[in-house]
Amino acid sequence: MGSIIRSMGNFFSTIVQRFLPDAFIFCLLLTFVAMLGGVVLGGKTPLEIFGYWGNGFWGMLTFSMQSSMALMTGYALSSAPLFRRGLSKVASLPKNFGQAVLLASAGSFIIWYIHWGVGAVATGLLCVEITRQMAKKGVKIHYPLLVAASYLGSGTWHAGISGASQLLVATENHFLVDLIGVIPVSQTIFHPMNIVISLLQLIIIPIVTYFMIPDEK
Known part of the structure; x- marks a missing residue:
C-alpha cells in the first residue's frame, strides 16, 4: 500500500510542477x-x-482588513518566545522520521483548525524545529515530504473555528444577509457532520502521509 501511495504522490507532484x-x-x-x-x-x-x-x-475592505488582522495576530503569536519554546518541545517528541511525519501532519491540522493565521506561520516553524531535532538525533529525513506534511492543515482550515465564510455569514448585516440571512456557527463550524468529517481528516491524513515515506536506498 505504501508503494502505491508513494507512486501516486510522485505522479501528481510531477504533473503539478510541470503544468500548474x-x-x-x-x-x-x-x-x-x-x-x-x-x-x-x-x-x-x-x-x-x-x-x-x-x-x-x-x-x-472590511472583510479584507479582518483577514489581514487574523494573519498579523497569528504571526505575532507564533513569534512569541513562549510559543516558540513550546513548539520546540513538541518538535523534540518524535524518535524517528515516521513519528516526525505524523506529528507534522497532525499538528498542522490542529493548528490550522484553531486559527488559520497562526497555522500559516506556526506550521512552517514546526517543520523547521522538527528538522533541527531530527538532525540532533542523527535521524535522516525526507525534507520535501516533511514540508508537505507540515502544510496539509491549510487544506482543512475552513472547517475550523476561524473559517472566514462561516464567521462572516454568522455576523449580523453581512453583505449577503439579504440572500441567505444570518447563519449561526451551530449550523456550520459546530454542526455534527462538520465535526465528524474534521475528526476523520485528523485520523486519515497523517496515516496517508506516513505511507508516503520513501524507502531508504
Missing part, C-alpha cells in the same frame, strides 16, 4: 469567466460589469 500555472493566472481567468457570465447570462454591458467589479472591490 501561477495563482494569479487563475485570478485573471475567474475574473474573465465572471465577467462573461454577467454579460451573457445577466444581460449586463461590459461597462456595467466593470462598475460592479470596482464597487465590489472596495466593498470588501
Whole structure:
C-alpha cells in the first residue's frame, strides 16, 4: 500500500510542477469567466460589469482588513518566545522520521483548525524545529515530504473555528444577509457532520502521509 501511495504522490507532484500555472493566472481567468457570465447570462454591458467589479472591490475592505488582522495576530503569536519554546518541545517528541511525519501532519491540522493565521506561520516553524531535532538525533529525513506534511492543515482550515465564510455569514448585516440571512456557527463550524468529517481528516491524513515515506536506498 505504501508503494502505491508513494507512486501516486510522485505522479501528481510531477504533473503539478510541470503544468500548474501561477495563482494569479487563475485570478485573471475567474475574473474573465465572471465577467462573461454577467454579460451573457445577466444581460449586463461590459461597462456595467466593470462598475460592479470596482464597487465590489472596495466593498470588501472590511472583510479584507479582518483577514489581514487574523494573519498579523497569528504571526505575532507564533513569534512569541513562549510559543516558540513550546513548539520546540513538541518538535523534540518524535524518535524517528515516521513519528516526525505524523506529528507534522497532525499538528498542522490542529493548528490550522484553531486559527488559520497562526497555522500559516506556526506550521512552517514546526517543520523547521522538527528538522533541527531530527538532525540532533542523527535521524535522516525526507525534507520535501516533511514540508508537505507540515502544510496539509491549510487544506482543512475552513472547517475550523476561524473559517472566514462561516464567521462572516454568522455576523449580523453581512453583505449577503439579504440572500441567505444570518447563519449561526451551530449550523456550520459546530454542526455534527462538520465535526465528524474534521475528526476523520485528523485520523486519515497523517496515516496517508506516513505511507508516503520513501524507502531508504
